[in-house]
Amino acid sequence: MSGSRKEFDVKQILKLRWRWFGHQASSPNATADSQRGDFWSQGQSGANGGRKFFDPCSLHLPLASIGYRRSGQQDFQNSSPWPMAAPSEVPPSDFPAEACGGAHWLDRPDDGTSEEENESDTSSCRTSNSSQTLSFCPTMEPCTSDEFFQALNHAEQTFKKMENYLRHKQLCDVVLVAGDRRIPAHRLILSSVSDYFAAMFTNDVREARQEEIKMEGVEPNSLWALVQYAYTGRLELKEDNIECLLSTACLLQLSQVVEACCKFLMKQLHPSNCLGIRSFADAQGCTDLHKVAHNYTMEHFMEVIRNQEFVLLPASEISKLLASDDMNIPNEETILNALLTWVRHDLEQRPKDLSKLLAYIRLPLLAPQFLADMENNTLFRDDIECQKLIMEAMKYHLLPERRPMLQSPRTKPRKSTVGTLFAVGGMDATKGATSIEKYDLRTNMWTPVANMNGRRLQFGVSVLEDKLYVVGGRDGLKTLNTVECYNPKTKTWSVMPPMSTHRHGLGVAVLEGPMYAVGGHDGWSYLNTVERWDPQARQWNFVASMSTPRSTVGVAVLSGKLYAVGGRDGSSCLKSVECFDPHTNKWTPCAQMSKRRGGVGVTTWSGLLYAIGGHDAPASNLASRLSDCVERYDPKTDVWTSVASMSISRDAVGVCLLGDRLYAVGGYDGQTYLNTVEAYDPQTNEWTQVAPLCLGRAGACVVTVKL
Template identity: 80%
Template sequence: LCSLLSVPLDVKLLLTVRYFLQRLSLKGKVKWRSNATDLTELKCPIKWNVQRRCGYRNSLIILDSLLTTFFFLTISFFLSPFTIALHRLILSTFSRMNTNSSDEFFQATNHAEQTFRKMETYLQHKQLCDVLLIAGDHKIPAHRLVLSAVSDYFAAMFTSDVREAKQEEIKMEGVDPEALRSLVHFAYTGVLELKEETIESLLAAACLLQLSQVIQVCCNFLMKQLHPSNCLGIRSFADAQGCVDLLNVAHNYTMEHFLEVIQNQEFLLLPTAEIVKLLSSDDINVPDEETIFQALMMWVRYDVQHRQQDLGVLLAYIRLPLLPPQLLADLENNKMFSDDLECQKLLMEAMKYHLLPERRPMFQSPRTKPRKSTVGALYAVGGMDATKGSTTIEKYDLRTNTWVQVGVMNGRRLQFGVAVIDNKLYVVGGRDGLKTSNMVECYNPISKVWSTMPPMSTHRHGLGIAVLEGPMYAVGGHDGWSYLNTVERWDPQARQWNYVASMSTPRSTMGVTALNGKLFAVGGRDGSSCLRSMECFDPHTNKWSMCAPMAKRRGGVGVATYNNFLYAVGGHDAPASNHCSRLSDCVERYDPKTDTWTTVSSLSVPRDAVGVCLLGDRLYAVGGYDGQSYLNTVESYDAQNNEWTEEVPLNIGRAGACVVVVKLP
């Protein structure tokens, strides 16, 4: 057996098994130990009750024979071949390590370069060339191997069972000859000349030949050449070639520079289908919808004879309800529009939107949705954060969908108010952590300069601020000693503050907003509890009157108006002395026509001291406090679908931030 197996380990294993069986028949405990020097000692105590009877001993002999046969077969057919192979592999490896220890490997650093240089020499002398590319009147020799190594197009052609794989001459239809010659030269040298006059033909040929590296560098070159005079052409070309990155960059450039683009010949020469693509975009950077309408009319008048027939179709992409009423009246009497039934239908829809403002919720459509650039930018000012009071100002741009820090307040303020007059931010009152302020500052978001304004007559924090028909109102709050019901009005012409009628109830941390020519003060705290009540101020009678109360008590409530409704969002409903307030995710909507409140879809999370503002056709709930942390999350409300959607978050968490919209020129 030892001779057959040829492996010492196998023999030792077999002998050990036999020895093990013999020990079983003699002792009650077995200690097994391999004599192999490469194995660890193994002791296996097994209790046996040995009956020293002949019949039992005969059974052990039979068992010994059976197990010996079993292990022999197993080791012979399974263990031995593997062990022999393993031994031979180890011996072979050590043998080579001992005999070839002086072997070396050499790696040529410029081998590929020298090889391709030699191939280029063959090409120049037309040696060993095995294919002739024909483009127009030009015949370009090449080597199939080189072309296949660089171009997926040629690789598929020469390695597949197609006719061209065996042809010596291949016609390249629709390829510019000079562009093809440049790309063949690139295949051998890796060098390519990019010129403004030939870049488009070069890119078109590279797209056909599937030269990804060349496509990328050509697209990058064209991106650098973008200008209002050529961006439309590059955009169309990228679309035709399937260059998605170039198409997106050219499209975004066109949207951003639309006012300059429409002054160029390319715009006037656009086909109707391309005009539709432009007019249907939400991302056009214009100050108002009228600018887009005037651009369309300029395009129509350039070739009025052929383009007037498309006016009804194209006018559907203009958001006519957002045009000034006077312009709509002028268009109704314009023969170009009055003779077209589709135009008349669209004009009537827009006129109804203006004539029946109380029915606007019923008239909502894609044509009533403002474009992103026309709604302005959302500003979040200050608020409580992890540092116990942020001084930063963040701006949200709907077109880029990003929050960016744009300024810093002159000092720490908490529970202040902000209003927008003439596209400037007025920061009013508040407290710095020690004392309550009556200070007013004005921030110009264009120049990013702060200026000091005349102070209020009363020191206030937790006040509400709103603009109504020109003047700005500072409502209620706390003066550091007591809750206030007094109201001051800022006259921008006279540049002074004057008292108006006081509220019926002292209020702090309430929501204040303007709707239908009146000022509304919603909820808040009066020193003993949070309030459900709401009252409104009529500036023409200088009187406050009570309105229907909300379903829930709310302090730290955010308010905003949309489509002639007032929305009360979030807040807390605990007593003023209880700092572990019960926070609310509830949202209620007030209809001034019926003087009733309705509960609508709740916020995704409870938000106390939440900033709420209308941007475009959505209400934005910004930041707040959830009982554990200051939130940087933002969500927006779609009134048509009655649902909240998560938006891009603030850069830092803020509670009590003042959120307003500024429309910059």
């Protein structure tokens, strides 16, 4: 019986199936052959190369009806999900033997295996609700497709088994020896985690062939912890093992462990340990940790110098600290006292390093009385090099006119000692900023700090007793005479007595105690009058008027005199300059600038007056109206000299001295209210960009306050 079943022809079976589903029977020699050819062409377009399979999906037939020809009619019946007539009910004429060769049933490719073996191979590929085996079809879409199985926890299970092998010392092929501890491991695992071991085991070096490898200078417990980490990915970080773990991880080039250890140490930073962490990070080459620890040390230097780590530092580390500009200190005296504390901790050895370390102290910036006390100090008295440094500093104080020629790294103030730059108000995109920002030179950042009580434009600001006095201006409707005072330490505002005259476009400066309000516009006319605020009497009084009315005037104090630079007189911008002597109560004309300037920024440095930016309103085009040029005035020679220009034109620019540089803040370039800031170095005659403002503004008043 089995022999007769094997004689069924696939074509006849296909013909019979078509007849059952309403298809007209066709000749096996014509339609069936052509149909079979289509199957082969479809199968050849798949990814199986020379092996030919038909695409059952093109027939729109159920998957269960397609399979390999089986040896048995009962198997054929069971493989179909549709109700079918029993073999005895099918007329012989409708089911000829040659009709069993249709494309539904293909001979299994002859791969040399028996039917029983093939049945066994496919016995596990069954649907979830049927015992039938699934047919093989590489191009089944969208009904079926190739599948890839991905075990979700394969790696975890594998490494757990490897960890078990490690625990029981099974299949280990290398032993790491650290001190008196022997640590068995698997080369493959170590190489896959550590670049150090990967280079060792995959190159032609001696260790690659050794069964035991000595790890010189490695702490045994840390090595064992990191070997376990290679298998588990877990590592316990504690204060008592973190340094050993980090140094060993750096050796083994475990980058993730190094990063984790560095982050752990960053969280542990404290004034009592930051110097040690800083030195350790430097020794291990952990640049990020070293940077964070160094910045922490600089920020908390006042607390650091009171801890034991500071006095235990070697001279080489002390010199690095003293050379830094970034330490957060109130004055240079703090640094000198810290150095003396360090020297006194070991009076037998450390005085020999004193002269070299004293060279890092900015002695010319110390008070004269402090220098006089140093000269008589026993630590400096018998040291010739120390005496030379002290005399250099005294000369700087005794000969102020020679200071431009005495400039050196020791005359450059540290960033935290120069004070804080404040930018107050100004015109912005909303037609009037009330906010105040401050700039920290040490961090190179602007930070919003406060808001004025109301809108002010073209006002003046000056610093008196470390407080900001905001004077006059206009609120958009009227010109003001009001004055308010901001205390940066308490962050509070207070109302001061008003000026006698309403003024906007005025200049404000402090000269020998009193504050002066110069020129401006009262809403009707340009002013040449000047008022002086007496902080003792708390009242305003008029002094001598200028020779020329000036609005948007630049004002600065130099060598005991008050200078009024440029501005507008109602008909044009001015290039004229005049100065006021408070002792004679007279204004005196000075040499004129080379350019007319209204909205000019003015400041002083080392006995020289600088005029920066501004505009010349009558000019015919925008490019010539706005100015990027800078001029410098020497009162000794009464001569203006051009210096390096700014990177862009700035009208209504805020200008102020901070440390040894001149800062040009914001302004207007003809299209935009600028937030950019650039700094001028008079010693190199160069401008450099610094951090931008939080808000673009023109006409901001910029002052420096030492907090």
